[in-house]
Amino acid sequence: MAKKHLGQNFLYDPSILNRIIQVAQLHGEDLVVEIGPGTGRLTKMLAEKVKKVVAIELDDKLFAKLKIELADYQNVELIHGDALNYSYENLPQFKVVSNIPYYITTPIIFRLLKARKNIESMTLTIQKEVAERITAKPGGKDYGVLSLMVQYYAKPKLEFIIPKGAFRPVPKVDSAVVHIKILERTSVSVKDEELFFRVIKTAFSQRRKMLSNSLKKIQEDVKEKLVELGIDPNRRPETLSIQEFARLSDMLKRD
Numbered sequence: 110m111a112k113k114h115l116g117q118n119f120l121y122d123p124s125i126l127n128r129i130i131q132v133a134q135l136h137g138e139d140l141v142v143e144i145g146p147g148t149g150r151l152t153k154m155l156a157e158k159v160k161k162v163v164a165i166e167l168d169d170k171l172f173a174k175l176k177i178e179l180a181d182y183q184n185v186e187l188i189h190g191d192a193l194n195y196s197y198e199n200l201p202q203f204k205v206v207s208n209i210p211y212y213i214t215t216p217i218i219f220r221l222l223k224a225r226k227n228i229e230s231m232t233l234t235i236q237k238e239v240a241e242r243i244t245a246k247p248g249g250k251d252y253g254v255l256s257l258m259v260q261y262y263a264k265p266k267l268e269f270i271i272p273k274g275a276f277r278p279v280p281k282v283d284s285a286v287v288h289i290k291i292l293e294r295t296s297v298s299v300k301d302e303e304l305f306f307r308v309i310k311t312a313f314s315q316r317r318k319m320l321s322n323s324l325k326k327i328q329e330d331v332k333e334k335l336v337e338l339g340i341d342p343n344r345r346p347e348t349l350s351i352q353e354f355a356r357l358s359d360m361l362k363r364d
């Protein structure tokens with residue numbers, strides 16, 4: 110019986126699992142981390158492609174079954190625990206390939222971005238609407254904090270959609286596979302990263318407000334700063350590119 114609270118929706122279709130592996134662009138020398146191996150189907154296919162797989166499963170019962178199921182796979186290291194608490198920083202360079210437990214999609218992505226120095230890419234199966242937010246460009250309703258955080262450190266691409274009927278049990282929403290390539294250098298350079306993220310979060314905390322109003326919290330005279338930068342203070346946050354957010358936060362840092 111699948112545990113709903115642990116986000117257990119399993120993928121069985123080998124053609125979909127193969128497409129995921131293709132998207133991940135794996136090589137014989139790769140180390141792959143899989144979060145939530147579940148029944149171990151994807152894990153086995155990964156183990157046949159790469160040098161080593163580290164698979165982290167939280168569920169006691171699944172973990173016990175996986176130990177038996179994967180006993181012959183010498184290059185799979187099974188970890189029993191919470192993927193949010195794993196020390197990714199202690200691993201050499203790796204790729205992530207995972208059908209993420211959906212109840213922790215965003216925390217997992219932020220946890221992995223924190224460990225980005227050791228990560229080459231992440232191929233993640235996630236809710237379609239989260240994939241759309243991650244890859245969104247300025248101007249639409251999907252564009253926001255998550256898009257900017259990911260696109261600051263990485264280049265995300267929505268690769269393909271997996272209809273909900275492909276999972277067992279069938280979840281409420283469709284999924285998508287995203288490939289997130291970690292950049293060697295951040296997509297824009299800023300003087301103060303913390304301020305950059307604070308400006309973004311503050312701007313989007315009141316999405317429908319004009320920048321000159323929402324960003325007053327950070328600096329009273331933000332309206333003049335926006336004008337000085339050639340950014341119309343009446344614009345709303347979802348219209349600003351990452352470059353414009355970078356210029357704005359650098360301008361606010363100046364004073």
Ligand code: SAM
Binds near residue numbers: 119148149
């Ligand atoms: N990889 C399998 C597949 O594609 O069929 C299972 C994917 S299922 C969406 C998510 C898996 O993550 C489940 O096996 C679940 O038990 C496991 N899981 C849930 N929370 C976890 C956590 N915090 N850390 C590690 N694994 C977790």
